[in-house]
Amino acid sequence: MSVRHGSFTLTRRYDATPARVFAAWAIPEQRSRWNVHGSWTVTEQTFDFREGGEEVKRFGPAGSDPVHVARTRYADIVPDRRIVMSSTTRDREVLTSVTLLTVQIGPDGSGSQLVLTYQAVMLDEGDRIRTARKAGLRSSPSWARRSSTLLPRLRGRCPRHRGRRGHESHITTTHDPSVRVRRRHLPIRMGRAT
Amino acid sequence: MTERSVRHAKFTIERIYPAARERVFGAFADPRSKAKWFVGPDNWDKSDHTLDFRVGGKETVSGGPPGGAVHYYNATYQDIVPNERIVTTYEMHLDKTRISVSLATVEFKAAGSGTKLILTEQGAFLDDFDKPELREEGTRGLLDQLGAALEKGVV
Numbered sequence: 001m002s003v004r005h006g007s008f009t010l011t012r013r014y015d016a017t018p019a020r021v022f023a024a025w026a027i028p029e030q031r032s033r034w035n036v037h038g039s040w041t042v043t044e045q046t047f048d049f050r051e052g053g054e055e056v057k058r059f060g061p062a063g064s065d066p067v068h069v070a071r072t073r074y075a076d077i078v079p080d081r082r083i084v085m086s087s088t089t090r091d092r093e094v095l096t097s098v099t100l101l102t103v104q105i106g107p108d109g110s111g112s113q114l115v116l117t118y119q120a121v122m123l124d125e126g127d128r129i130r131t132a133r134k135a136g137l138r139s140s141p142s143w144a145r146r147s148s149t150l151l152p153r154l155r156g157r158c159p160r161h162r163g164r165r166g167h168e169s170h171i172t173t174t175h176d177p178s179v180r181v182r183r184r185h186l187p188i189r190m191g192r193a194t
Numbered sequence: 195m196t197e198r199s200v201r202h203a204k205f206t207i208e209r210i211y212p213a214a215r216e217r218v219f220g221a222f223a224d225p226r227s228k229a230k231w232f233v234g235p236d237n238w239d240k241s242d243h244t245l246d247f248r249v250g251g252k253e254t255v256s257g258g259p260p261g262g263a264v265h266y267y268n269a270t271y272q273d274i275v276p277n278e279r280i281v282t283t284y285e286m287h288l289d290k291t292r293i294s295v296s297l298a299t300v301e302f303k304a305a306g307s308g309t310k311l312i313l314t315e316q317g318a319f320l321d322d323f324d325k326p327e328l329r330e331e332g333t334r335g336l337l338d339q340l341g342a343a344l345e346k347g348v349v
Contacts, residue, residue, distance in 0.1 A: 001275060001278050001279060003279065003299055003301060003314075005204065005299070005314050005316060007202070007204065007316065009202075073270070073283075075283075075285055075292070075295040076285075076292055076295060076318075076320065078198060081198050082198055082200065084200075084295045084318050084320075086270075086272075086283040086295065086297065088272055088273075095272070095273050098272045098273065098281050098283065098297055099297070100283065100295060100296070100297040100316060100317070100318060102200055102202065102318045104198075104200060117200070117202050117318070119202060119204070119297060119316040119317075119318070120297070120316075121281060121297060121299050121314070121316070123273065123279075123281075
């Protein structure tokens, strides 16, 4: 039995209005286009985007029978501004983590800034890793990788352009020192999805 | 534009109780026991406490100073390992306003003939209606009440 608590924050700038960025989370057809990374696949997804709404997503590496199931409950939704949700993730019916995820969206010049804060408790990690090794699986997908494919239909801009004159952020977020802030400066290219 | 903010925070509280692990865990698991210590200050008006202690089960309680705003606690049990661990997610409302969403882990470890309890809360505190410092202070008060209930032998 073990528990490990962790957190991280990701910041992105998108050349799209807060309403469009919010819609990419709120509207099922739009979220389906980006909310799984790279070679992973989603085989089951229900949508219920409202406060108190619950969703189920079954996912895993493409070509395998997905064994990861995430159940998400939306706790707080402020249109175009904020989404707070809690999730459980199970691997072959075994609970592996419970997560609190906050998405904050605000205007940033002509575009938007998105701040994603992930707080979680990882359960019985050693046991889980041994199980995963036996099954030859890789680690579960991370939000950092997923956010690099975030909103593929929106044109994004590298976060280092933030802070330019006239690009004042309207997002207020405060973190205690235990929250690790990761600012990535990848030239995120978000072309039009075909 | 309406001011919106989120303050993310984490705090950990440790307690050692001179009581067996099964008894301390039981004070969380048994609805009648939990209602004895998981309550606001003596002078507050209080609602009934409801607890459905199983994975997916809910817990509710509310209360507040006479004539003042009512604090509502609504939790969902996410993980239960008997005598070892409880993980909940919960929301707090002040009247109709949601003021926080939290993830709380309680671990129970044997410490000699007693029990070491480790409570870790990770939270998103919304729009400056509540502060992590106040939540931590309130949670310490609840764990003190648990200690007193164990000492009196009422849980």
